[in-house]
Amino acid sequence: MGVYGAVPRRFAEISPRFLVPRFSTIVSSAVTAVFYTVVTVLSEHTLTDTIAALGIMICWYYGITAFACIWEFRRTLFRSLRNVVFRFLCPLFGGAMLIGIFAISIRESMDPANGSGSSIGGIGLVFFLGFGILALGVVLMLIQRAVAPHFFTENTWHAGSEKVIAETLVPECPEPAKDLRTV
Incomplete structure (x- = not known):
């Protein structure tokens, strides 16, 4: 990034x-x-609730990332059986499962009994932590969009980018140790 x-x-x-x-x-x-x-x-309970809320965030971000993969490769999805499996079916099933788990986690997190027992207005603290952090992510994304709009509006990934990144960031990469080459 x-x-x-x-x-x-x-x-x-x-x-x-x-x-x-x-x-x-x-x-x-x-x-x-x-x-x-x-x-x-x-509070030790807040830490427990925060860890539980992390599952909500992971499911959301990885779920939408799976669907973004399908969108990114949409022009080449059906060019080969390999593409169908790895660019369409795997991300589709993975994204669907994660979004399904996300929905279940939301429902479960609203019950105070599924966390430390803490609640706000009868709704579990895990729910508020999960969505609070997701909302913070949206706010930070909007701020970053204002600061660096090119990241959101331009194609920042080009063919050969891996090589450019490697040469730019680590101009003289040492050779790996011989014993690591066989791993």
């Missing part, structure tokens, strides 16, 4: 020694540590 401007370019930096995202790993770790500490200090 850093390469294409969805987040600041610094997030795209790769450690030349370890070949992993350096800055983004540090930022993600720090945010996670602060979040865990704050939520645990507030």
Whole structure:
């Protein structure tokens, strides 16, 4: 995402020694540590509810991503049996299952008994956490759309992009250790 401007370019930096995202790993770790500490200090139950709400978000994001794959490959879906299976059927079934689980999770999360027992107006806290974080994601997306509209309006992925990314971010990739080549 850093390469294409969805987040600041610094997030795209790769450690030349370890070949992993350096800055983004540090930022993600720090945010996670602060979040865990704050939520645990507030209440152990809130942490439990937050983890339960994570399932709602995972189902939603991966479900819509599966359908986005079908849309991305729509022009080549039926060119071969392989394409039908891997570009159409697998994403279709995967997306349908995840959206189905998402719907079930919404219904279940509204019952306070399916979390820590905490509720707001008789509706489970897990429901509010799940949708609150999804809503926050929408707000952040809209802000980013205003800041970097090209990411949302232009084709940012081109043939050969993997090579460009590798050459841009890690100009001198070391050869893998010989024992890793056989794995």
